[in-house]
Amino acid sequence: MNFRARCAMWHALGSASVALLVAALVLGLWYPPPYATLAGGLELLGILVGVDVVLGPMLTAVVAHPAKPRRGLARDIGAIVLVQLLAFGYGVFTIAQARPVHLVFEVDRFRVVSAADIDPAQLPQAPPGLRELPWTGPTVIAASRPQGNEEMMRSLDLALQGKEISLRPGRWVDYESLSAAALQAARPVALLIAHYPEATEPVRATAQAHGLEPSSLRFVPVVSRKASAVALLGGPQGQVLGFVAVDGFI
Numbered sequence: 001m002n003f004r005a006r007c008a009m010w011h012a013l014g015s016a017s018v019a020l021l022v023a024a025l026v027l028g029l030w031y032p033p034p035y036a037t038l039a040g041g042l043e044l045l046g047i048l049v050g051v052d053v054v055l056g057p058m059l060t061a062v063v064a065h066p067a068k069p070r071r072g073l074a075r076d077i078g079a080i081v082l083v084q085l086l087a088f089g090y091g092v093f094t095i096a097q098a099r100p101v102h103l104v105f106e107v108d109r110f111r112v113v114s115a116a117d118i119d120p121a122q123l124p125q126a127p128p129g130l131r132e133l134p135w136t137g138p139t140v141i142a143a144s145r146p147q148g149n150e151e152m153m154r155s156l157d158l159a160l161q162g163k164e165i166s167l168r169p170g171r172w173v174d175y176e177s178l179s180a181a182a183l184q185a186a187r188p189v190a191l192l193i194a195h196y197p198e199a200t201e202p203v204r205a206t207a208q209a210h211g212l213e214p215s216s217l218r219f220v221p222v223v224s225r226k227a228s229a230v231a232l233l234g235g236p237q238g239q240v241l242g243f244v245a246v247d248g249f250i
Contacts, residue, residue: 143173
């Protein structure tokens with residue numbers, strides 16, 4: 001193996017090690033299944049890894065030359081690593097800002113809410129316990145519906161501006177307080193299977209994992225920016241038991 005290839009290989013091994021650690025953090029903590037797809041974690045991670053593992057070693061292969069003085073080579077590679085780390089740090093920051101923080105039930109659907117969707121100035125309006133955005137994966141909560149004509153008109157005006165009730169911390173409540181409403185909005189899983197036969201096995205596996213009959217499950221559409229899905233509800237409290245990657249608006 002020539003000198004350029006050896007330098008690029010060692011650079012690639014170091015970059016890959018860092019990328020694997022970050023991938024474990026992103027996919028294991030910030031974007032647990034199925035949020036890597038729903039919230040775009042895989043896409044963002046792919047871009048980050050492409051820059052870190054591919055571009056850096058390629059540039060090292062370009063500047064590395066056996067005739068170059070060691071000090072000059074170290075300076076060139078150091079500059080590449082510095083730029084690579086800055087780009088990598090910005091990428092991790094972007095992924096962190098886009099991380100899903102809550103799965104919010106609103107009226108007749110769930111919405112995947114990311115940290116970037118929330119105005120930090122509004123977080124003090126949230127109930128105690130929901131004023132800090134989680135770093136260990138999204139939690140299931142709900143958004144209370146507006147009451148009274150005035151509040152409903154104001155809420156509609158905000159929704160037209162793209163500020164759905166799920167994005168307003170002042171409307172957040174514990175999911176348990178609205179789980180009955182979620183069950184009422186949910187539809188029988190038989191309808192989902194009739195429309196998407198490929199959903200049969202995921203539904204069966206989810207029911208079996210929780211000791212329930214598949215026919216007892218119900219589904220609610222999940223809204224996200226990146227993919228379509230449904231949440232499977234079951235049990236007396238209407239817990240979210242699993243997901244199926246199909247469009248639930250049927």
